[in-house]
Amino acid sequence: MQQAVTKEDTPTPLAVSPSYLLEMARPESRIRVEFNGTVIAESARTIRVREARLLPVYYFPREDVNMALLESTDHDSHCPFKGRASYWTVKAAGRTATDAAWSYEDPLEDARDIKDYIAFYWNRMDHWFEDGKEIFAPERDPSPGHMNPLRDWLIQEAWDTKSTPELMEKLTRCLVENGLPISRFRLIIRTLHPLLAARAYSWSHDTDELEEYLAPYSMLESSEYLDSPFAAIIDGASGLRRRLDIDNPQLDYPILADLKADGCTDYVAMPMTFSDGQINVISLTTKQPGGFSKDDLGNLYEILPLLSRLFESHYLRRTAVTLLDTYLGKQTGRRVLDGHIQRGDGDNLHAIIWFCDLRNSTPLSESMAREDYLAMLNDFLEAMSTPVLENGGEVLRYIGDAALSIFPIQGDVGLAAPAAAQAAAKAAREAVARMVTLNAQRVEDGRDPIGYGIGLHLGDVMYGNIGAPERLEFTVIGAAANEAARIEALTKTLGEPVLMSERFNQCFPSKLQSLGRHGLRGVSNEQEVFTFPPAKKIGDGKNP
Numbered sequence: 001m002q003q004a005v006t007k008e009d010t011p012t013p014l015a016v017s018p019s020y021l022l023e024m025a026r027p028e029s030r031i032r033v034e035f036n037g038t039v040i041a042e043s044a045r046t047i048r049v050r051e052a053r054l055l056p057v058y059y060f061p062r063e064d065v066n067m068a069l070l071e072s073t074d075h076d077s078h079c080p081f082k083g084r085a086s087y088w089t090v091k092a093a094g095r096t097a098t099d100a101a102w103s104y105e106d107p108l109e110d111a112r113d114i115k116d117y118i119a120f121y122w123n124r125m126d127h128w129f130e131d132g133k134e135i136f137a138p139e140r141d142p143s144p145g146h147m148n149p150l151r152d153w154l155i156q157e158a159w160d161t162k163s164t165p166e167l168m169e170k171l172t173r174c175l176v177e178n179g180l181p182i183s184r185f186r187l188i189i190r191t192l193h194p195l196l197a198a199r200a201y202s203w204s205h206d207t208d209e210l211e212e213y214l215a216p217y218s219m220l221e222s223s224e225y226l227d228s229p230f231a232a233i234i235d236g237a238s239g240l241r242r243r244l245d246i247d248n249p250q251l252d253y254p255i256l257a258d259l260k261a262d263g264c265t266d267y268v269a270m271p272m273t274f275s276d277g278q279i280n281v282i283s284l285t286t287k288q289p290g291g292f293s294k295d296d297l298g299n300l301y302e303i304l305p306l307l308s309r310l311f312e313s314h315y316l317r318r319t320a321v322t323l324l325d326t327y328l329g330k331q332t333g334r335r336v337l338d339g340h341i342q343r344g345d346g347d348n349l350h351a352i353i354w355f356c357d358l359r360n361s362t363p364l365s366e367s368m369a370r371e372d373y374l375a376m377l378n379d380f381l382e383a384m385s386t387p388v389l390e391n392g393g394e395v396l397r398y399i400g401d402a403a404l405s406i407f408p409i410q411g412d413v414g415l416a417a418p419a420a421a422q423a424a425a426k427a428a429r430e431a432v433a434r435m436v437t438l439n440a441q442r443v444e445d446g447r448d449p450i451g452y453g454i455g456l457h458l459g460d461v462m463y464g465n466i467g468a469p470e471r472l473e474f475t476v477i478g479a480a481a482n483e484a485a486r487i488e489a490l491t492k493t494l495g496e497p498v499l500m501s502e503r504f505n506q507c508f509p510s511k512l513q514s515l516g517r518h519g520l521r522g523v524s525n526e527q528e529v530f531t532f533p534p535a536k537k538i539g540d541g542k543n544p
Contacts, residue, residue: 022081022294023050024113031058032129033120035100038092040125041065047114051081052148052302055137059117062103070118075099078239080268080297082111085238088118090125100124108241110294148299149178154306164189164314168201169210171307180296181288183264187272188215188230189280189311192319194326229253229269230281239270243291259285266291272304274312329394331408332474342465343472349463350413351406352424352456352504353476353484354393356384356431358401359451359492377401380450383438387430391423396475402485406461406476417458417507425508428454428498429532435497455488457501486520490529494518500530 025048032042043064050056070088077085088101103118104111122128122137129135153174161167172185188200197220200213219225229240232253242256243249245265251257259267269283282304286292324333358364358380365373384403385395393407407420407427431454439449459480465472487499494515505512505528512530519526 021050021052022110022298024048024111027130029130030132031060032132033058033060033125034127034129035069035090035097035125036092036095037126038069039066040069040090040092040120041118047117049114049119052298055122057119059114059119062116062118065118070101073099076238077102078237078241078270079104079111080239080241080270080292080301081108081294082114083108083241090120097121097124148302150174150299150303153178154303154310158307158310161310161314164199164311164318165201165210165212167310167314168203172203172210175300178299180284180300181286181292182284183287184259184283184285186283187280187311188234189315190234190278191315191322193322227254229255229267229283233269233271233281234279236279240268242267245289245291263287265289268292268297270301270304272308272311274308274315280308280311328474329396331394332396336474343467343469345465347463349406349461349476350409350417350459351461351463351476352393352409352417352420352458353461353481354388354403354405354407354424354427354454354456355481355484355488356403356405356452356454357485357488359453361401376450379438380435380452383434384431384452384454387427387434391427391430393424393427397473404476404481404484406463409458418509421456421458421504421508422510424456424504425500425510425532428456432497451492452497453488453491454498455484455486455491455501456498456504457484457487458503458507459483483520483523486523487527487529489521490518494529494531496531498531502528502530505530 027046027048030042030044031046033040041060041064043060045061045064047059048056049059069090069092071091073087073089075087077087079085082104083106085102085104087099088103090097090100101118101120103116104114105116107115127134128137153170157170157174158167161170168187172182175182175185182203183205185203186200188198190198195216196214197217198215200215201210202213203210225231229237233239242251243266244251244256244260249256249260251260256267264285264287266286266288267283268285269281272280272282274280284292284300286296321333321337324336327333328336358377361377364376368376380401381398381403385405388395388405388407391407393405395403395405397404407424409416409420435450435452442449457480459478461476461478461480463474463476465474466477467473483501487501491497491499496515499515500508500512505514511533513533515529515531517526517528
């Protein structure tokens with residue numbers, strides 16, 4: 001690559017950071033930039049800014065820029081030293097360079113010299129000239145006069161962390177050990193989770209402990225969140241810095257007044273963006289007189305892009321686990337993550353099989369508004385599934401208004417089968433109790449109660465992948481699963497909400513009530529079926 005060609009001169013220095021490189025100088029030359037054969041800017045009064053390992057940037061006074069060719073955009077970015085940058089698109093003779101120019105219109109103190117100056121990306125303009133001679137973007141300076149200790153930590157230690165909390169804890173320890181005067185350090189990462197909107201991590205100097213907060217979706221409606229810098233940044237603000245130890249500080253968020261009252265002198269919040277554009281937020285506060293130095297913020301700011309990729313890798317793993325747990329179940333999801341992803345992968349499994357179904361679903365769906373029917377269906381499936389999950393079972397699939405679950409029997413069958421049967425029976429009792437409560441509320445509201453049935457069976461099934469090679473489902477198949485569905489179908493005929501098979505009764509350690517032998521549709525031999533004895537029944541035992 002051709003190197004930048006510049007005159008041998010001694011630029012007039014404006015501001016130089018002693019360690020983290022942030023140098024501003026006025027070169028003694030005329031700089032011109034062209035796009036699509038048109039001069040966009042030309043000036044002998046530019047300011048050249050060198051920052052860390054970034055390319056040097058020429059800032060042009062606005063009066064030396066052809067502003068008629070610039071169109072402002074909504075894009076912005078934030079630098080903890082220079083402040084908020086606004087952007088322009090350059091248009092010349094039918095060509096467009098989107099967000100190719102930027103300016104700090106209200107810069108922070110460290111960058112006051114570039115107020116009302118405009119800069120351009122090297123690679124988005126066609127030609128650059130210095131005193132009439134074309135120049136090219138230089139190579140990045142790999143060692144710009146200072147060593148960033150956080151870079152060494154990033155390479156040597158950070159990559160080896162196993163989880164987001166561990167990475168956050170090690171990062172905090174690294175910042176403290178390298179002299180960053182943080183009094184509070186926070187990170188909020190948005191999640192793809194059915195119950196959680198975000199995971200937040202907080203460290204304070206007072207406790208020297210990392211705390212994890214699981215933020216529900218209701219948090220997004222709270223004033224604490226809506227009136228916070230975090231909400232503003234997630235909604236698109238580029239970041240912010242507020243000095244709290246100056247006269248008339250800008251306290252535009254309630255948290256800033258609280259921090260000032262607590263003796264904090266500086267607050268910085270920056271977006272941490274993932275590769276898919278998801279915006280998360282990292283913030284830090286200090287009580288150090290004079291606030292954070294350039295070195296304090298510069299070292300963290302420099303590693304933030306790579307640091308975000310490390311956090312993203314943990315986020316993606318956790319998201320994958322969450323989605324598999326949510327849509328497949330914990331045990332099934334674990335099998336998929338362990339590599340059981342090909343058609344035919346699976347195991348023969350001895351299990352208690354649970355099948356439940358909603359009564360009269362077809363006429364209900366036709367007579368109710370779709371929103372009301374969906375709400376009723378979710379209430380029913382929640383009442384059925386929650387006890388299964390809480391008692392160690394696995395909900396394998398929802399089949400419209402029915403659900404198929406299992407309680408696996410592993411190890412010594414003589415010990416494990418009775419334990420699994422007890423867990424399934426306990427879940428069934430709890431499900432019935434939930435339905436009693438739900439139906440009582442429905443009747444009170446003037447709605448019809450929900451009819452349902454639960455069938456419990458014991459048998460061998462194939463637990464694995466079925467379907468097309470590119471669209472699989474992890475489920476159980478086999479005669480035992482079908483028999484569980486047939487046993488459930490008898491609940492309507494016999495008027496009992498829960499029925500168990502003869503094989504279930506054989507391994508269940510307590511006494512069940514026999515309801516006699518009955519034929520099962522599609523099964524050649526009659527089977528004896530059972531239910532809970534009267535003393536164990538919940539409610540009046542009627543199943544509408």
